């Protein structure tokens with residue numbers, strides 16, 4: 244188990260090692276391509292992995308640090324390398340000689356001249372498809388244009404990330420102690436800033452802190468700051484318009500109608516029609532449910548503030564009050580159970596109970612940030628599984644949200660064991676977290692387990708190396724274990740919490756599904772119908788949602804276009820639907836656990852051996868069928884959400 248020596252890395256060293264690793268991959272692939280001997284697994288697939296490994300390793304370390312604790316120098320390296328790495332990747336995926344060499348191997352396997360197992364066959368066929376989707380068959384001048392577009396997209400993605408982070412910081416509100424009424428003394432203390440207090444804005448439109456703010460004026464200012472960010476200073480709109488336009492042009496060049504069609508072909512959904520047929524009716528049903536909720540909330544608000552208009556800024560606050568009234572429930576009563584240590588420990592314990600794995604803290608190892616904790620993970624029989632790094636804390640140099648990264652890929656070829664990270668944004672100095680934070684933590688740890696359990700032959704297929712619309716499914720299944728009685732909360736609290744959290748589910752689902760529809764609109768609109776001017780972004784957004792009856796001032800999308808980091812700077816373009824697509828699998832898989840006795844070791848082992856451990860080693864939908872015994876069904880998700888379509 245090799246952990247990158249983070250403490251030894253200077254910006255200069257990152258630069259040098261990235262350069263060297265790019266050269267290594269170029270040389271290795273040239274040798275693979277020009278090898279005159281008959282194609283074999285060793286001379287093609289294993290050589291492919293050997294060429295790729297050093298660059299993958301150094302970039303994983305670099306981007307992990309950049310996401311969790313960046314500096315101006317690190318940002319500068321990322322921006323410098325973005326177009327060069329895009330060109331590097333194009334040089335590979337547009338190399339007809341490499342493609343021909345893979346086809347030779349494929350033909351030899353088909354002819355029975357090379358003995359290949361299902362992982363070898365899947366690896367070859369999927370690589371060939373990737374080459375075809377990347378434009379290897381295009382004429383020279385079209386390939387030239389494609390290279391230019393790819394480079395531009397890489398630059399734009401980096402610019403968006405920087406502007407969006409700056410815009411989020413710039414949206415911070417400076418407030419007085421009186422305005423913070425409703426927060427606990429500890430929460431107020433954690434917001435102290437010089438003589439006053441500061442309230443920072445998070446990634447999403449709705450700001451979780453607003454649920455506790457009694458001051459309607461501050462709630463309004465906070466939502467306005469959130470909705471209005473990235474429009475004036477740190478304006479992202481020119482970047483996002485160009486991004487959408489370049490993607491549309493690129494898709495056409497590659498023979499697809501739209502970028503969404505191209506992305507659908509990479510996933511397990513396969514077609515935009517299949518995605519829209521799931522997404523739009525679900526979004527409409529969820530908005531319908533949110534509107535029913537709005538009637539109740541507005542009535543409550545009229546009692547509280549006679550004559551005042553109930554708006555989206557009041558939604559989470561009034562929802563919290565009603566929830567307390569109706570379910571005799573105040574989330575702050577959970578504080579004694581929701582300390583950071585307890586919650587994190589509960590996620591680890593759940594994995595021990597399900598999979599038999601153990602955690603040993605390695606104080607001697609330095610993680611990707613100064614505050615991260617390193618754990619050695621071992622199997623029930625004591626054999627090592629991999630290393631896990633946990634960085635819990637928010638800092639101004641960290642991206643918002645929570646995520647997992649795969650620092651070192653597992654491989655049966657190299658005998659490498661995996662090293663993965665989890666990154667949260669808990670506020671240091673605040674003892675407790677919210678129930679949403681608990682779910683997020685279990686979710687990210689689900690990704691970590693998917694990475695840690697990898698037992699694939701080829702490193703590039705291990706663990707979470709599955710399509711976007713599949714990768715969120717194992718992490719969502721892991722959220723389920725936070726709900727086990729006694730795991731985080733005693734059973735009586737769980738019943739209350741479940742009833743209370745089902746209240747308001749319409750809103751939560753609607754805002755996320757509306758954002759997914761917005762993503763889909765940006766990426767399924769042909770080039771000549773996309774906006775060209777920054778002032779047209781809001782109108783495009785409104786029209787895209789209006790078309791499906793999804794505009795409602797009370798239920799704004801979870802992200803507005805100008806701060807939708809997932810799709811402009813985070814690799815989720817035309818893929819945000821994937822969370823819901825994966826939720827279909829999640830609900831169907833959880834139903835399997837329930838039908839078979841719940842979270843037992845036997846059930847955990849079955850999930851691990853048929854699906855988690857296989858990762859992307861073979862077709863992920865085939866792993867699903869081996870786990871479930873059939874294809875996924877939608878009904879368990881509809882039941883969970885209380886929706887009918």
Ligand SMILES: [Zn+2]
Nearest residue numbers: 686690715718
């Ligand atoms: Zn996730």
